[in-house]
Amino acid sequence: MEWGSVGLGAFLGIALTVGLLALAVYPLVRRSFLLWAALRALCFAIMSVALFPVALTSPTLGGEFRTDIGEIALSIAIGSTGPFLAAYIENRPRFARIRYWLRTLFIVGVVGAIATALAPLWPGFDLVHDLLLLTMILGMTAGLTAAVRSGSRFAQYQAVGYAPLIILGLLVLAYELSTGAPVPYWPVAALLAVLVDFMVTAGGVINGYLTVKRERDEAWADVSEARIAVATDPLTEIANRRGLALRFRDPAHPRPAALAVIDCDHFKRINDMFGHDTGDEVLIAVAEGLKQENVFPARQGGEEFVVLIYGEDYQRLAETVRRQITLSVLEKVPEVPFPVTASAGLTEVRPNDTLDSAVKRGDEALYAAKDAGRDQLLLWQDGKHSQPRLVHRV
Structure with missing residues (x-):
């Protein structure tokens, strides 16, 4: 049994489950963080197939092209984490600036993906891609930290899931930028870190759904009580x-x-x-x-x-x-x-x-x-x- 293929299959199954869970919940609560969660799951799945050290039968998905696809997916996955957090944390005025900066991370991720796609034409774009990845990781860390300090319970929850991926990303990028060489088998470590992310994100999706549902139920209850109060005589407790x-x-x-x-x-x-x-x-x-x-x-x-x-x-x-x-x-x-x-x-x-x-x-x-x-x-x-x-x- 080839354990690498088994591990990759298990990861893809988890990624698919998280993505489908987010899409299934979206029609019920209509919150955009669910769509961003599904996009993240898809991009991480593509990254895993492209970068995981498992042989593929298709000759067109080998070599540098396979690596580029994986790094493009990674860039978009990390970039989409920003708007996911922006939509996921509590919608309070004190988080407005944090949400704004988190949303801009997706633009950085798209630029990083374009840089990777252009790297075959100019090798210097590889460095640009790495610098943009570092910018997104630092930006996400700063946004999470600010949200946690501002009292966001959701940010505290997600910080636990993102910690392994953030630490791994900083170590890998520091090594590559200082030596110019890739870290051996870093995709394996990345998949393990993403698994932790997925477990926390899946819990966050469920928690977010329950929170929105509770808020909606409370709002409907308040509306019902208000309607009853408006239509009821307060003294006799019959209709007015x-x-x-x-x-x-x-x-x-x-x-x-x-x-x-x-x-x-x-x-x-x-x-x-x-x-x-x-x-x-x-x-x-x-x-x-x-x-x-x-x-x-x-x-x-x-x-x-x-x-x-x-x-x-x-x-x-x-x-x-x-x-x-x-x-x-x-x-x-x-x-x-x-x-x-x-x-x-x-x-x-x-x-x-x-x-x-x-x-x-x-x-x-x-x-x-x-x-x-x-x-x-x-x-x-x-x-x-x-x-x-x-x-x-x-």
Whole structure:
């Protein structure tokens, strides 16, 4: 068994796994560091095939051409590490300058790759390539150090994975620049260092995905809570006018059969006699009484409530809800010695109704109920007359 081929195959398998993992996660979180991670994995895989001391069957991939391909891939791999880190570290204002300089490393990497490609025409470009590699390694080290000192938890995580590769790169380049000769078997050591990098990067990809997912879930939870808060009356904890409007036009729920506008009778007397705290308790009790099956209650303001009623027997249900108010207040606020009654105006919800148009008819019926002596339900009916005719239905 040729252990070199086995080792190269294992490395390629790991590189492929890291690259595919990054690409698989990208559609879920849409973060650019995943694309840079995939590019790094691809370039390191190409570098390993080109520079690892294993014989290849293709005669076109031998000699100097094979070495050039490997060094071009290495240059782009190290260059892409900069924007990977720039996109990976926390998106905070104090990291803005660090991210800017890290992104420029990719340009340096591309220039280094071009220098390698031009080296056959002018040998001096080999030196340029080495100097640019050294620049990228020093730039990446400086960026990591600055990010770690600024408190980046992600930079601390990646520094562990990059340390072997940075140390190896500095040693190899120092040797080559000082002697002019390549370090024997440095690609083997580089692959081992890259393996550490891959393991940390794979963990970083997963960690980054979980972090983004947690942030997104928290954001959605905050949005949901905000929506609930905006649509809920803080005192009674039932819907407010906004919540009523959302429910009325919500396609996930059936259209209500009817709407009733309900107002507590002589509510000012309760506040005057017992204080506003007791008045608030009465309103809470009223809201509890409105919570019935096939009924969606909302507080419109003050002591006025609106309920959406579902089902064909909406007239009976509306009267049941209205009378339940008195029972609920009697049970929950016993310090009020007299029955708290309510007047109500009921209207059928038409197919072309908006919430405002239905509430307007319910209000008309409510005012008529109060004029008729309170503590009753009136149904608004559209007859042949030009004015609505209010019919008592109890």
